[in-house]
Amino acid sequence: xxxxxxxxxxxxxxxxxxxxxxxxxxxxxxxxxxxxxxxxxxxxxxxxxxxxxxxxxxxxxxxxxxxxxxxxxxxxxxxxxxxxxxxxxxxxxxxxxxxxxxxxxxxxxxxxxxxxxxxxxxxxxxxxxxxxxxxxxxxxxxxxxxxxxxxxxxxxxxxxxxxxxxxxxxxxxxxxxxxxxxx
Amino acid sequence: xxxxxxxxxxxxxxxxxxxxxxxxxxxxxxxxxxxxxxxxxxxxxxxxxxxxxxxxxxxxxxxxxxxxxxxxxxxxxxxxxxxxxxxxxxxxxxxxxxxxxxxxxxxxxxxxxxxxxxxxxxxxxxxxxxxxxxxxxxxxxxxxxxxxxxxxxxxxxxxxxxxxxxxxxxxxxxxxxxxxxxxxxxxxxxxxxxxxxxxxxxxxxxxxxxxxxxxxxxxxxxxxxxxxxxxxxxxxxxxxx
Numbered sequence: 001x002x003x004x005x006x007x008x009x010x011x012x013x014x015x016x017x018x019x020x021x022x023x024x025x026x027x028x029x030x031x032x033x034x035x036x037x038x039x040x041x042x043x044x045x046x047x048x049x050x051x052x053x054x055x056x057x058x059x060x061x062x063x064x065x066x067x068x069x070x071x072x073x074x075x076x077x078x079x080x081x082x083x084x085x086x087x088x089x090x091x092x093x094x095x096x097x098x099x100x101x102x103x104x105x106x107x108x109x110x111x112x113x114x115x116x117x118x119x120x121x122x123x124x125x126x127x128x129x130x131x132x133x134x135x136x137x138x139x140x141x142x143x144x145x146x147x148x149x150x151x152x153x154x155x156x157x158x159x160x161x162x163x164x165x166x167x168x169x170x171x172x173x174x175x176x177x178x179x180x181x182x183x
Numbered sequence: 184x185x186x187x188x189x190x191x192x193x194x195x196x197x198x199x200x201x202x203x204x205x206x207x208x209x210x211x212x213x214x215x216x217x218x219x220x221x222x223x224x225x226x227x228x229x230x231x232x233x234x235x236x237x238x239x240x241x242x243x244x245x246x247x248x249x250x251x252x253x254x255x256x257x258x259x260x261x262x263x264x265x266x267x268x269x270x271x272x273x274x275x276x277x278x279x280x281x282x283x284x285x286x287x288x289x290x291x292x293x294x295x296x297x298x299x300x301x302x303x304x305x306x307x308x309x310x311x312x313x314x315x316x317x318x319x320x321x322x323x324x325x326x327x328x329x330x331x332x333x334x335x336x337x338x339x340x341x342x343x344x345x346x347x348x349x350x351x352x353x354x355x356x357x358x359x360x361x362x363x364x365x366x367x368x369x370x371x372x373x374x375x376x377x378x379x380x381x382x383x384x385x386x387x388x389x390x391x392x393x394x395x396x397x398x399x400x401x402x403x404x405x406x407x408x409x410x411x412x413x414x415x416x417x418x419x420x421x422x423x424x
Contacts, residue, residue, distance in 0.1 A: 022259070022262050022263075025258075025262070026255065026259070029255055029258065033249075033250040033254070033255070034247035034248060034249050034250060035242070035245070035247045036250075037247070037248045037249070037250040037254075038245045038246050038247045038248040039242060039245050041248055042245055043207075047251075051250070051251055051253075051254055054250055054254055055254055055257055055258055055261070058258045059258060059261055059262075062262060063351050064350070064351075066350070067350060072232065073232060073235070073236050073239075074236075074239075076239075076242075077235060077236055077239040078235075080239060080242045081205075081235040081239070084207060084242075088207045088214070089214070092210065092211040092214065093211070123239070123240045124240040124243050126240075127237070127238075127240040127241065128240075142206065143241065145206050145207060145208050146206055146207065146238055146241045146242075147241070147244075147245065149207045150207070150208065151208060151209070151210045152208045152209075152210075153210070155208060170203070170206070170208060171199055171203075174199070174202040174203075174206070174234075175199075177237065178202070178237065181237055
């Protein structure tokens with residue numbers, strides 16, 4: 001199945017979920033649970049918690065599918081954002097701040113692998129090209145923040161640079177990314 | 184410690200907060216602030232979604248990991264849980280008008296959504312009283328389904344199909360907006376039954392041709408202020424049949 005066809009199937013399935021079709025939610029789950037579990041694991045670094053959050057993610061999709069505007073974002077973008085948000089909420093609610101050392105065992109692979117599940121290759125290519133235009137510190141900080149779900153403080157600790165410096169790298173990087181992507 | 188604003192920071196750095204929220208670097212308090220702002224500020228909400236879209240291809244690089252086998256059964260069990268059989272049946276028989284329809288959905292996306300409708304819509308129960316004289320159609324012309332609110336000029340009764348709000352944490356509230364006047368609430372739409380309200384003589388006088396009927400999204404239970412506080416998700420103008 002081509003990525004386009006897979007994306008359309010997912011879009012239609014989400015539409016049926018909004019109509020309270022539980023079988024459609026299972027379709028969405030079968031198509032996306034590996035990706036979203038991977039996203040949760042990357043942020044939580046804890047299999048049991050990632051399982052809990054994954055469950056919450058699909059219940060959240062069930063409750064909010066009516067808010068998904070099929071004309072606006074691709075379905076996997078929406079789903080991945082739900083997953084990232086719930087995983088990050090869970091991390092933020094932990095009694096102790098997550099230690100950057102938790103990530104040591106699964107350090108971010110510096111060389112990006114290209115597993116284009118459902119994002120268009122074009123979008124991936126453009127983002128990668130724009131990230132390459134950033135200063136290395138900015139690009140690395142943005143990537144680490146995205147994958148690991150760190151706060152600014154935790155990110156600064158992980159990178160080993162002052163908080164203000166890291167904020168500058170991230171903010172400058174994001175501004176430049178926006179400009180580059182809008183070209 | 185002060186952060187000098189960047190040269191391109193517009194709008195109080197709100198755009199940057201949207202980006203930071205989407206990226207995930209805000210702490211718990213920052214996230215709560217951003218989430219509240221998303222519900223209050225449609226521009227901010229749109230900017231967050233735009234940033235999620237910009238950053239989304241990064242997720243391509245996350246290795247998929249098969250979810251443990253026990254997860255789906257737990258989800259399915261949670262779905263079957265609290266909702267009563269009757270509420271579920273009613274939900275299956277009702278068209279879900281999601282926010283996407285009202286927010287300028289493209290013809291293509293509406294066609295896709297229409298293609299996804301596998302359920303038969305039951306027509307609303309016909310009222311048994313005297314003939315209706317005024318009606319407003321609140322659905323956009325290319326919507327797959329009409330949404331008609333009627334006003335019986337003789338009895339002053341307004342009837343609207345029941346609808347769940349697109350957002351389960353909010354309520355859909357019905358309003359009458361006479362020409363040149365401020366909106367008057369006609370009550371919160373009940374998801375499980377048609378909405379009927381008898382207008383006071385003063386309101387009934389204003390429910391005339393040309394007056395607007397609208398639905399807004401409000402906090403659960405309806406607007407706390409008596410005026411609309413949320414986005415208009417549907418509107419139409421009363422006309423005689």
